[in-house]
Amino acid sequence: MAKSDVKLLGAWTSPFVMRARIALNIKSVDYEYQEENWLVSKSELLLKSNPIHKKVPVLIHADNPICESLIIVQYIDEVWSSGPSILPSDPYDRATSRFWSAYIDDKWFPPMIAFLFAQEEDAKKAAIAQMEESLVPLEEAFGKCSKGKAFFGGDRIGFLDIAFGCFLGWLRVIEKVGGIELLNETKTPSLLKWAERFSSDTAVKELIPDTDKLAEFGKALPEFGKALQAKMRANN
Amino acid sequence: MAKSDVKLLGAWTSPFVMRARIALNIKSVDYEYQEENWLVSKSELLLKSNPIHKKVPVLIHADNPICESLIIVQYIDEVWSSGPSILPSDPYDRATSRFWSAYIDDKWFPPMIAFLFAQEEDAKKAAIAQMEESLVPLEEAFGKCSKGKAFFGGDRIGFLDIAFGCFLGWLRVIEKVGGIELLNETKTPSLLKWAERFSSDTAVKELIPDTDKLAEFGKALPEFGKALQAKMRANN
Numbered sequence: 001m002a003k004s005d006v007k008l009l010g011a012w013t014s015p016f017v018m019r020a021r022i023a024l025n026i027k028s029v030d031y032e033y034q035e036e037n038w039l040v041s042k043s044e045l046l047l048k049s050n051p052i053h054k055k056v057p058v059l060i061h062a063d064n065p066i067c068e069s070l071i072i073v074q075y076i077d078e079v080w081s082s083g084p085s086i087l088p089s090d091p092y093d094r095a096t097s098r099f100w101s102a103y104i105d106d107k108w109f110p111p112m113i114a115f116l117f118a119q120e121e122d123a124k125k126a127a128i129a130q131m132e133e134s135l136v137p138l139e140e141a142f143g144k145c146s147k148g149k150a151f152f153g154g155d156r157i158g159f160l161d162i163a164f165g166c167f168l169g170w171l172r173v174i175e176k177v178g179g180i181e182l183l184n185e186t187k188t189p190s191l192l193k194w195a196e197r198f199s200s201d202t203a204v205k206e207l208i209p210d211t212d213k214l215a216e217f218g219k220a221l222p223e224f225g226k227a228l229q230a231k232m233r234a235n236n
Numbered sequence: 237m238a239k240s241d242v243k244l245l246g247a248w249t250s251p252f253v254m255r256a257r258i259a260l261n262i263k264s265v266d267y268e269y270q271e272e273n274w275l276v277s278k279s280e281l282l283l284k285s286n287p288i289h290k291k292v293p294v295l296i297h298a299d300n301p302i303c304e305s306l307i308i309v310q311y312i313d314e315v316w317s318s319g320p321s322i323l324p325s326d327p328y329d330r331a332t333s334r335f336w337s338a339y340i341d342d343k344w345f346p347p348m349i350a351f352l353f354a355q356e357e358d359a360k361k362a363a364i365a366q367m368e369e370s371l372v373p374l375e376e377a378f379g380k381c382s383k384g385k386a387f388f389g390g391d392r393i394g395f396l397d398i399a400f401g402c403f404l405g406w407l408r409v410i411e412k413v414g415g416i417e418l419l420n421e422t423k424t425p426s427l428l429k430w431a432e433r434f435s436s437d438t439a440v441k442e443l444i445p446d447t448d449k450l451a452e453f454g455k456a457l458p459e460f461g462k463a464l465q466a467k468m469r470a471n472n
Contacts, residue, residue: 052339052373064328071334078327091314092300098307103288137288 006031007060009046011038013217015166016069017057018207022162023076025203027083039224070101073162087159093145094159097152100141101163107134112167115174116218117225124178131174131182138164139188146190150197157201165198169208173215242267243296245282247274249453251402252305253293254443258398259312261439263319275460306337309398323395329381330395333388336377337399343370348403351410352454353461360414367410367418374400375424382426386433393437401434405444409451 008024008031010017024031036046036056049058049065059066059075066075077086087094111130118124145152145160152160175182183192199208244260244267246253260267272282272292285294285301295302295311302311313322323330347366354360381388381396388396411418419428435444 061328066328066331066335068335068338071331071338074334075327075331078330091311092297092302094314095302095307095311098310099302099304102304102307 005062007034008032009034009036009043009049009058009060010056011036012209013214014056015170016055018166018169019069019162020057020059020072020076021207022157022166022203023073023086025207026086026157027076027080029076029080029083039220069166070098070105070159070163073159077159084156085158086153086162088153096141096145097159097163100138100145100152100160103134103137104164104167108138108164108167112170112174115178116170116221119222119226128174128178128180128182132187135182135188135191139191142190142194146194151194157198157203161194161198165195165204168195168199169211169214170218171195172211173218176211177215177218241298243270244268245270245272245279245285245294245296246292247272248445249450250292251406252291254402254405255305255398256293256295256308256312257443258393258402258439259309259322261443262322262393263312263316265312265316265319275456305402306334306341306395306399309395313395320392321394322389322398324389332377332381333395333399336374336381336388336396339370339373340400340403344374344400344403348406348410351414352406352457355458355462364410364414364416364418368423371418371424371427375427378426378430382430387430393434393439397430397434401431401440404431404435405447405450406454407431408447409454412447413451413454 006024006029008017008020010021010033012035021033034043034045036043038056042054045060046056046058047054049060050056050067053067055067057067057069057072059072061075061079066072073086088097108131111127111134115124115127115131118127142152146154149155151157152164157165171182174180182188183195185192198204242260242265244253244256246257246269248271257269270279270281272279274292278290281296282292282294283290285296286292286303289303291303293303293305293308295308297311297315302308309322324333344367347363347370351360351363351367354363377396378388382390385391387393388400393401407418410416418424419431421428434440
């Protein structure tokens with residue numbers, strides 16, 4: 001397949017973009033990558049390709065735009081079916097992977113983003129408590145899904161590994177700036193070891209941003225959030 | 237397969253439960269149905285089967301609980317693969333079906349539920365405006381997905397038909413109590429005709445609740461919401 005047949009619109013800071021990139025790496029798909037600077041403006045191609053949400057990632061394959069990170073990962077799994085499978089083959093295992101992936105977007109991501117945009121210490125503390133709480137069932141899920149193997153997906157990285165693992169860059173930033181250990185030996189020993197294995201996987205390691213660089217970017221988010229709120233108020 | 241191998245925990249008022257039931261009908265799966273009265277209390281089986289969200293629907297198949305309506309529909313499609321397909325076979329069409337199904341849960345459902353729980357006229361008006369707005373892209377999507385055929389899924393009801401069609405019962409209640417036409421000849425002519433076809437399909441028609449009965453149930457929701465808010469405040 002010609003490289004130009006596959007294009008990904010992304011942003012280096014986005015965990016959701018990382019999901020698509022890990023999936024493309026697993027399947028050894030050669031693709032063109034276009035970086036979007038969403039804090040400043042959005043490209044014409046992004047606005048045209050994802051007119052509903054206007055968000056990255058967008059995978060453009062044979063001129064067809066595919067949006068929403070977990071949908072993109074499933075699409076990649078279905079199209080490049082000769083590569084290693086990303087979703088498990090058993091329907092119940094597939095349903096379980098989908099369930100916990102939705103759980104992550106529903107219970108982990110909102111407090112994570114709340115922490116990063118928080119302007120007050122109290123809001124940060126509340127977000128940390130919610131993040132910690134969301135990790136407890138996930139630690140338990142690891143035992144059930146991995147069945148004693150290295151990853152949620154078994155011997156290799158799978159759908160749920162990608163769904164949660166994409167957040168490890170930001171998780172480390174939060175641990176660093178918050179002076180906390182979200183993943184630790186006491187409450188999440190399996191996830192702690194899993195995170196090490198995940199981060200050193202060949203399909204992943206080049207994609208996890210440097211913690212200091214990401215933390216530097218993160219510093220701008222509370223101010224950006226404030227400006228966005230002001231803009232929304234002005235438009236109302 | 238013995239009937240007792242498949243059990244569905246549901247509630248007759250829930251659009252999400254209807255998704256699972258339509259999928260089971262399409263695949264001609266015989267199943268045991270257990271009605272949950274979630275306004276009053278939740279059964280032990282529900283709490284045990286869906287400890288994370290404690291919500292219906294839960295499909296229990298060979299003692300395995302499967303939660304979250306769209307995940308259940310995909311599970312049914314994958315397990316009973318000899319019946320008519322629910323998701324399209326083409327990966328891009330599958331991605332498109334998943335995208336619009338997520339859109340419905342994201343953009344249509346929140347204002348719908350806001351309307352039903354609203355205590356003030358202003359909140360109802362705002363919710364109606366949001367519901368109307370959410371239908372415009374969906375009308376356009378119908379043209380692209382159906383490719384001139386009767387349903388989003390083509391000649392038969394598919395994933396996206398189920399994802400949106402399950403809301404038609406409540407949509408009619410809102411039209412009736414609000415004195416409005418959410419689906420109409422002017423803005424959503426294709427969806428208007430599609431809704432008629434969907435509601436009279438053999439896999440669906442027995443499942444759409446009677447509008448007056450549903451409206452009667454709906455009357456209790458604002459008070460229920462108020463009581464719930466008071467309870468949450470008391471617990472904080």
